[in-house]
Amino acid sequence: MYEPKPEDKFSFGLWTVGNVGRDPFGEPVREPMSPVAIVHLLAEVGAWGVNLHDNDLVPIDATPQERDRIVREFKQALDETGIVVPMATTNLFTHPVFRDGAFTSNDPRVRAYALQKCMQGIDLGVELGAKTFVFWGGREGTETDASKDPQEALKRYREAINFLSDYVLDQGYDLRFALEAKPNEPRGDIFLPTTGAMLGFIQTLDHPEMVGVNPEMAHEHMAGLNFLHAVAQAWDAGKLFHIDLNDQNFARYDQDFRFGSHNLKQAFFLVKFLEDVGYDGPRHFDAHAYRTADREDVKAFARGCMRSYLVFREKARQFREDPVIQELLAEIRAGDPEAESFLGAYSSQKAQALKQHPFQPDELAKRPLPYEALDQRVMELLLGAV
Ligand code: GCO
Ligand code: MN
Ligand code: MN
Numbered sequence: 366m367y368e369p370k371p372e373d374k375f376s377f378g379l380w381t382v383g384n385v386g387r388d389p390f391g392e393p394v395r396e397p398m399s400p401v402a403i404v405h406l407l408a409e410v411g412a413w414g415v416n417l418h419d420n421d422l423v424p425i426d427a428t429p430q431e432r433d434r435i436v437r438e439f440k441q442a443l444d445e446t447g448i449v450v451p452m453a454t455t456n457l458f459t460h461p462v463f464r465d466g467a468f469t470s471n472d473p474r475v476r477a478y479a480l481q482k483c484m485q486g487i488d489l490g491v492e493l494g495a496k497t498f499v500f501w502g503g504r505e506g507t508e509t510d511a512s513k514d515p516q517e518a519l520k521r522y523r524e525a526i527n528f529l530s531d532y533v534l535d536q537g538y539d540l541r542f543a544l545e546a547k548p549n550e551p552r553g554d555i556f557l558p559t560t561g562a563m564l565g566f567i568q569t570l571d572h573p574e575m576v577g578v579n580p581e582m583a584h585e586h587m588a589g590l591n592f593l594h595a596v597a598q599a600w601d602a603g604k605l606f607h608i609d610l611n612d613q614n615f616a617r618y619d620q621d622f623r624f625g626s627h628n629l630k631q632a633f634f635l636v637k638f639l640e641d642v643g644y645d646g647p648r649h650f651d652a653h654a655y656r657t658a659d660r661e662d663v664k665a666f667a668r669g670c671m672r673s674y675l676v677f678r679e680k681a682r683q684f685r686e687d688p689v690i691q692e693l694l695a696e697i698r699a700g701d702p703e704a705e706s707f708l709g710a711y712s713s714q715k716a717q718a719l720k721q722h723p724f725q726p727d728e729l730a731k732r733p734l735p736y737e738a739l740d741q742r743v744m745e746l747l748l749g750a751v
Contacts, residue, residue: 366679369411369671376414376451376649379403379421382667384653394656395663400435401442408446410667414647415448417493418456419486425460436492443493451647452543452607453490454499455483458551468525469505469518469556476521483529491538497607497647498533499579500526501545506552518556523569530572543579543606548588550619559588560595564602577606581651582635583613583621586628593634600642608639610670611652621652623666625673633747636677637684648674683746690746693739 369375383403385393398406400422407415419425422439423432443450457467457479465471467479490498505522507513526542533540544567548558557563560580567576578599585592599605612627613620625632639648654666684690707719745751 367672367675369413369675371413371447373413373671373675374451374645374647375412375671375674376416376647377407377412377667377670378416378418378649378651380418381651381653382406382663383421386654386656386658388656391656395658395660400439404439404442404446404448406664407667408448410664411671412667413449414451414649415443416450416452416454416495416499416647416649418454419482419489420456420459423489425456436489440493450490450493450495452497452499452649453486453493453495454501455479455486457482458503463504465512466502466505466518466552468502469513469521471513476525480525480528483525484532487529487533487536487538487540491536491540496540497543497579498540499543499545499607501547501579502555502557503547503551505557506549506555508553515556519566522556523566526576527571530570530575533575534572540575541606542576544576545579545581545584545609547581547584547619550587559590560585560599564599564604567604577604579607579609580605581609581611582624582631583611583619583651584609586613586615586631587617587619589616592631593638596635597638600638600644605644605646607646607649608644609649609651610635610674611650623652623654623673624650624670625677626669629747630743632673633677633680633743636674637681640678640681680747684743687742687746687751689742689751690739693735693742697734697736697739 379400383398383400385395385397387393400417404415423435427435442448457463462475462478463470465475467482468476470476470479487498502522505518507515526544530542533542544557544563546557546559546563547555549555557566560578563578567573567578570576580592580595580599582592585595596605596608610624612622612624612632614627650667650670652666652670654663658666707715707722742751
């Protein structure tokens with residue numbers, strides 16, 4: 366029941382299972398794996414897709430011949446395993462050239478180089494079959510606001526996304542963009558820090574129809590926000606093009622823990638939402654194993670992400686069928702035809718009638734709302750006590 370299947374669309378980045386465990390205080394603890402070896406590992410654990418940054422596959426200083434050989438070998442591994450590439454992205458954060466950002470750098474040469482690198486990354490992604498191209502502006506920000514005008518930075522950001530949208534249209538590629546927000550790390554502050562901010566920004570673009578979001582659970586949790594609510598807003602706007610699933614404690618550094626490892630209720634309500642609305646995009650685990658993990662434990666990490674998703678999906682099914690929960694919800698959500706006749710679209714008759722209607726707020730305030738009972742039942746269902 367909890368075996369991953371291709372139709373679950375579980376994907377991992379090359380940088381996730383391939384993470385070597387470097388952190389700001391310590392050296393790598395795991396041997397690097399080649400992209401081909403990572404594809405085979407993902408096939409072994411039952412994943413469906415692999416995502417990549419340009420330089421996860423092709424080193425930044427590779428010659429065209431080296432690039433072609435690397436891509437050929439990678440494609441062969443994809444063919445052998447049936448693993449697909451649903452998403453690709455550009456690394457605009459590792460090289461020192463991006464120390465003050467890429468699209469929002471104060472140096473026009475860096476901004477132009479970033480566009481060049483993205484066009485090459487887009488070509489690579491499309492060649493590998495990617496349908497979504499993610500933009501995570503990790504270095505697009507400041508430590509001191511003396512350094513950049515934040516409005517000018519947004520203008521540069523917008524120009525870059527517009528330029529690249531036109532590039533995709535010009536090439537006739539079947540590719541959509543997904544913008545990924547993060548409040549901070551590696552910059553002191555990153556521009557467009559939340560999924561909500563990204564959704565507002567998208568409406569200012571030249572081609573808003575081809576741009577959506579890639580919300581990440583850990584990033585909203587770093588800011589102390591409710592991830593489910595961000596995802597629901599993205600879905601409501603028709604903008605949930607991709608999703609980064611992982612976990613972490615609130616208000617910490619970017620922990621990128623195994624999905625389902627920390628906030629059980631948030632993970633549950635998220636999976637329930639994705640399943641209820643029928644989200645059918647990739648379920649991408651942008652997480653990595655603890656620094657203590659060896660190669661075997663990395664596999665346990667990857668299997669754990671997928672298995673937890675499937676366990677939560679089964680719990681969501683139980684939620685929908687649980688008689689106690691359903692009875693409580695029916696009570697809580699019971700309608701009132703008279704009151705409902707006042708709601709919805711405006712009309713002047715309706716407004717007049719509503720102004721005359723004698724409400725009794727003291728009576729209305731007495732309606733029982735058994736949310737304690739409901740939440741306890743949900744907890745027990747999650748913990749296997751019912
Ligand atoms: C992070 C980000 C990245 C992006 C990745 C793809 O905090 O490091 O989540 O992992 O998701 O660069 O755009
Ligand atoms: Mn992250
Ligand atoms: Mn991410």
